[in-house]
Amino acid sequence: MITRRVFLRNHALTIIGTSVVPAFLRRAAFGATEGGVRGRRLVVIFQRGAADGLNIVVPHGEAAYYAMRPSIHIPRNAVLDLDGFFGLHPALSPLYPMWKDKHLAIVHAAGSPDPTRSHFDAQDFMESGTPGLKATEDGWLNRTIHSLPASNSAFRAVAMGATLPRILSGPQRALAISNLNDFGVGGRSPQATPLENSFEAMYAGSVDAILQGSARETFDAVKILKAANPEQYSPAPAANYPRGRFGESLKQLAQLIKANVGVEVAFADIGGWDHHVNEGGTEGQIANVLREFSQSLAALWIDLGNLAEDTVVITMSEFGRTAKENGNRGTDHGHANAMFVLGGPVRGGKVYGRWPGLDASQLYEGRDLALTTDFRTVVGEAVYRQLGNKDLMRVFPGFDGRPEKFLGLIA
Amino acid sequence: MVQLRRPFAFLSLALLFGLPAAIAHKRAASENDAARAIHLLNRMTFGPRPGDKERVLSMGLEQWVAKQLHPESIDDRTLEVRLAPLRxxxxxxxxxxxxxxxxxxxxxxxxxxxxxxxxxxxxxxxxxxxxxxxxxxxxxxxxxxxxxxxxxxxxxxxxxxxxxxxxxxxxxxxxxxxxxxxxxxxxxxxxxxxxxxxxxxxxxxxxxxxxxxxxxxxxxxxxELMAAKILRATYSERQLEEVMTDFWLNHFNVFIGKGADRYEISSYERDVIRPHALGKFEDLLDRTAASPAMLFYLDNWLSVGPNSDFATGIRRNPRGRRHYPGELPAGLESRRRSGLNENYGRELMELHTLGVNGGYTQKDVTEVAKVFSGWTLKQPREGGGFSFEERMHEPGEKIVLGHRIKDGGQKEGYQVLHLLAHHPSTARFIAGKLAMRFVSDTPPPALVERMANTFLKKDGDIGEVLKTMLASPEFWSPEAYHAKVKTPLEFVVSALRATQAEVSDAVVIVRNLQTMGMPLYGAQPPTGYSMKAAVWVSSSALLGRMNFAIRLAAGRIRGVETAPLPPSPGDQGRKAMEALRSLENNLLSGDVSAQTHETISARLDDPAISHRRLDDPVGPPDIALIEGLLLGSPEFQRR
Structure with missing residues (x-):
């Protein structure tokens, strides 16, 4: 079923541009060498700064929503309706086709159960995967790799950015890549440069564990990248990545995935969500950042072509924002939020999770959207079903994430 | 973990810094003195320049620190000449x-x-x-x-x-x-x-x-602001003042990309942070609280008490006009409603003073927000300064951390800042952060406790806290030596200093820091940048450092020239080895691992590396290349 849907979608694209054809053929070729095992991938997107879930997936069926947000609500007639009760912010229109094709699912009132309203702590908890526990040293995405079948790929876990985020730090090797085009030392060349060899030797023999380890991963990756030459995979014609860091991150991520270097988990983030002042409604600050967000995700989806069939993308943000607008036409730090789950195997076209309501008595601490789904239930299902890692106790220690509790997001 | 650890005769220096019965260890091995000087320079400056170690030794470590703690006593005219064109x-x-x-x-x-x-x-x-x-x-x-x-x-x-x-x-x-x-x-x-x-x-x-x-x-x-930061860090003789200014700017972080702050940070650094960088913590706190940069960054300038005259006055007036005549802060006139903004109240306690586990509640956050309502700005977009607007201030008594703050307008704010500045949680939080900057990513709790005690006893005197740290054996312990991985800023500036680079266009250096993930004044979240190794040792960051090292040494960074090495006598083969030794001394203070030394000396014979032509085995060694490899080596990534 799903395969057919993806195929149809890509078939439509082949009419527009032929560049998806080589990808299609390539996949067939590589499929054989991999013994028929599908390369399943999980991409995690972090919206840093606490995105306002109530203005992103709008509960337009709630009178209380409009009462609490006199100046920054999204009018009923402006939302992209999802199911008669929820609707997408109009700036998310690039994602609407995916919803209609049932490749996009939404989980509302989800997030981290910890009550903190500190950006720093909440991001830390969501990345460590142990809300409330500060002593956890590694990130959950790093732990996810631990129980997967062994892989030699240096690109197995990749973060797009100059520094490795908390979510991917830990004993399993993971890469941070800010720009594929200058990933090397001493200029571009198809072979290792003499400088690369020198630095590699210097660091390989160093007793400085942290630098030695990081350098080994780096130079492995440099070599693989030179062989795979991802630059040859330019974006598909219909994939219009917007300008900016996030679009560029996803564009390069697509290049890596298309170059078949063995990406299993990937991470990218996008900032600019902390709208304490003048948040805006259908237009304004939140609309601008949502446009960048949705255009980038839609471009990735189109760009991946058939590879999207094996890809699941999950978005998250450290907490939501106050249900009521504040005195500056913005919103302050809140609690639960909306998560997007996008991908080939996703059972989309549905808003998952129990809606707690927005009446005064239903709000968390009298001010925020209450939380009904722990984010670990959502990502746990992806880790289990998409990546095939059944050891969820290790990924999320102390959390009861049995498969019986899954929402059924992924086929 | 660290190569060539040099065990110090640590106690002797600790004695010099005020522990009882200072016995002058004249016989102490000179090597130990040198290692101590290097350690001190690595921690209290942006990296040693060739000759710095000797200067510190001849002056005496204690005397050097005493001078650095009083920056006004240090002649910094050469820096001033460099900054003069940046009006x-x-x-x-x-x-x-x-x-x-x-x-x-x-x-x-x-x-x-x-x-x-x-x-x-x-x-x-x-x-x-x-x-x-x-x-x-x-x-x-x-x-x-x-x-x-x-x-x-x-x-x-x-x-x-x-x-x-x-x-x-x-x-x-x-x-x-x-x-x-x-x-x-x-x-x-x-x-x-x-x-x-x-x-x-x-x-x-x-x-x-x-x-x-x-x-x-x-x-x-x-x-100009960013160029000045590079020039000061590289050339100022008042190094500790620069290090501490950088530390407090990061602690009281303000993001340059946010609206009016583009025009406020110059003054913030010059008038608010630097003058108090080695002074009293409470002064820093008071000044940052009232600074346009902070008021704008954390939105406090827009915060209005829900029961203030401004808020209620508008509601009473049916036509929606202001109740009061006269000028109100620009941007507020057009607002229909007003309310508290908790952003500053929260970060003040979480990030500036108590720390996230410092013992405050959401209720405290709201109360502190009420206290600071009315601390606002006149025309922030046009560089207008601080003003306290009674009309926006929430009236009535507030309870902060169990303390009763009587209705007192602007005074309430200073009362709360005083309370926070002298809170034991603040002392521990600040001491811990300083120890993390100067000692290690995981500083020994006993050291932090000792520094926190000084903080409380000496009224938050930052110089005194640093003195306590320097008099502690933990600072001089073998575990602390080279324990810190340099941040991109520290790496880049230490490379400029080690090579005695002449920077004529610092903006180019600024751009390099951007690609290493550390744009100056560019930390968007109020946490500022991390000081921990794990954050800065990623693949991209390492490659960025190696590339910078190679390009800097080769003179391929526009606007930056490194000092040429004086030619040494003898045949070319010996020259190469001598150059390597001499550079190891200048750049790494001689603290080079066998692995690094051997890799480079082996490569000196490789024509592809040395740029030597195969038919010209006695051509001059490629000094720039040796220099670049050393600056990109694991040793140079630590301080």
């Missing part, structure tokens, strides 16, 4: 806005609410921005008639770039000022990288500023 550093926010107008000011001029300045260069900056502003407006009105609406402009080719570039600097400026604003915009846009450099070549700093400002006035302000 925005000496301007107030209002002067900055006036000389380098942001869009808001240009709009005022476009709407004829404000006139053009008389000064021809200033006028040119305004006019160029007016052209851009109108172009943008036209695009908004509709792209349809765009081609027909814009007045005919001479083809930039017709302005004859090459003829203009051949003129003397003064004549170039004169020609530029003679053009119509439309021509200026087009002409400047037509200049590409090297031509642009050529065009401003030989101009006075003011003339250069004018040219940059015609493109983007705001960029002048930001470029």
């Amino acid at each position: 925005t550093l000496r301007m107030s926010p209002r002067e900055l806005v006036e000389n380098f107008p942001p869009q808001a000011v240009i709009r005022q001029v476009a709407e004829a609410k404000q006139g053009l300045p008389r000064d021809p260069e200033k006028r040119a900056i305004y006019q160029a921005q007016l052209v851009r502003y109108r172009e943008k407006q036209d695009k908004k009105v509709g792209a349809l008639d765009q081609n027909d609406m814009t007045p005919p402009v001479a083809d930039p080719g017709a302005l004859d770039q090459s003829r203009l570039l051949a003129l003397a600097p003064d004549a170039r400026v004169a020609q530029l000022l003679k053009m119509t604003p439309e021509e200026q915009v087009k002409f400047l846009a037509s200049l590409r990288g090297p031509e642009r450099d050529q065009f401003v070549e030989g101009m006075t700093p003011e003339q250069r500023e004018t040219v940059t400002a015609m493109n983007s006035p705001q960029q002048v302000v930001n470029d």
Whole structure:
């Protein structure tokens, strides 16, 4: 079923541009060498700064929503309706086709159960995967790799950015890549440069564990990248990545995935969500950042072509924002939020999770959207079903994430 | 973990720093003294320059620290000469806005609410921005008639770039000022990288500023601020003051990308942070709380008490007009409703003072927000300063951390800041952060406790806290030696210092830091940048460092020249080895691992590396290459 849907979608694209054809053929070729095992991938997107879930997936069926947000609500007639009760912010229109094709699912009132309203702590908890526990040293995405079948790929876990985020730090090797085009030392060349060899030797023999380890991963990756030459995979014609860091991150991520270097988990983030002042409604600050967000995700989806069939993308943000607008036409730090789950195997076209309501008595601490789904239930299902890692106790220690509790997001 | 750990005779120095019965260990091995000097320089400065170790040793470590704790006693004229051309550093926010107008000011001029300045260069900056502003407006009105609406402009080719570039600097400026604003915009846009450099070549700093400002006035302000940061860190003799200014700027972080803060950070660093960097913590706290930079960054300037006259006055008036006559902070007049903004209240306790586990609740956050309601700004977009507006202030008593704060207007804020500045949680939090900067990513709790005690006993005197740290054996322990991985800023500046680089265009260095993930003044979240190794040792970051090292040594970074190494006598083979030894001394203080040394000496024979031709085995060694490899080595990534 799903395969057919993806195929149809890509078939439509082949009419527009032929560049998806080589990808299609390539996949067939590589499929054989991999013994028929599908390369399943999980991409995690972090919206840093606490995105306002109530203005992103709008509960337009709630009178209380409009009462609490006199100046920054999204009018009923402006939302992209999802199911008669929820609707997408109009700036998310690039994602609407995916919803209609049932490749996009939404989980509302989800997030981290910890009550903190500190950006720093909440991001830390969501990345460590142990809300409330500060002593956890590694990130959950790093732990996810631990129980997967062994892989030699240096690109197995990749973060797009100059520094490795908390979510991917830990004993399993993971890469941070800010720009594929200058990933090397001493200029571009198809072979290792003499400088690369020198630095590699210097660091390989160093007793400085942290630098030695990081350098080994780096130079492995440099070599693989030179062989795979991802630059040859330019974006598909219909994939219009917007300008900016996030679009560029996803564009390069697509290049890596298309170059078949063995990406299993990937991470990218996008900032600019902390709208304490003048948040805006259908237009304004939140609309601008949502446009960048949705255009980038839609471009990735189109760009991946058939590879999207094996890809699941999950978005998250450290907490939501106050249900009521504040005195500056913005919103302050809140609690639960909306998560997007996008991908080939996703059972989309549905808003998952129990809606707690927005009446005064239903709000968390009298001010925020209450939380009904722990984010670990959502990502746990992806880790289990998409990546095939059944050891969820290790990924999320102390959390009861049995498969019986899954929402059924992924086929 | 660290190569070539040199166990110190640690106690002896600890004794010198005030522990009882200082016995002068004249017999202490000179090697230990040298290692101590290097350790001190690595921690209290942006990295040792060749010769620094000897200077510290001849002055005595204690004397050197004493001087650094009193920066005003150190002659810093050479730095001042370097900073002199950057005149925005000496301007107030209002002067900055006036000389380098942001869009808001240009709009005022476009709407004829404000006139053009008389000064021809200033006028040119305004006019160029007016052209851009109108172009943008036209695009908004509709792209349809765009081609027909814009007045005919001479083809930039017709302005004859090459003829203009051949003129003397003064004549170039004169020609530029003679053009119509439309021509200026087009002409400047037509200049590409090297031509642009050529065009401003030989101009006075003011003339250069004018040219940059015609493109983007705001960029002048930001470029000069960032260039100054690099120049100070690299060249100031008052190194500890620079290190601490950097530390507090990061602690009381303000993001340069947020609106009015683009024009406020110069003053924030100069007037709020630097003068108190080695002073009392409470002064820093008071000054940051009332600084336009912080008030704008954390939105407190918009915070209005829900029961304040401002809030209730509006509600009482049926026509929606202000209850009070007179001027209110710009941006507030148009607001229908008003309310508290908790952003500053929360970060004040979580990040500036108590720390996240410092023992405060959400209720405290709201109460502190009430206390600071009314701490606002007059016309922040035009560089207007702090003002306390009683009308916006929440009336009544507040309870903060169990303390009763009596209704007292602006005084309440200072009372809360005093309370926070002397809280034991604050002492521990600040001591821990200082120890993390100066000792290790996981400082020994006993050391932190000792520093926190000094903080409480000495009224938050930062110099005293540092002295306690320096008198502690933990600072001088073998575990602490080279325990810190440099941040990108520390790496880049320490490389400039070690190579005695001559920086003529610091903006280029600024851009390099951006690609290493540490744009200056560019940490968006209020946490600032991390000081921990794990954050800065990633693949991209490591490659970025190696590339920077190679390009710096090879002189391939525009605007930066490294000092050439004096030629040494003897045959070429020996010369290469001597050069390596000498560079190891200069760049790594001789603290090089066998692995690094052997890798480089082996590579000296490799023609592909040494650039030597195969038929010329006695050609000179590629010094720049050795230098680059050493700067990119694992040893140089630590301090």
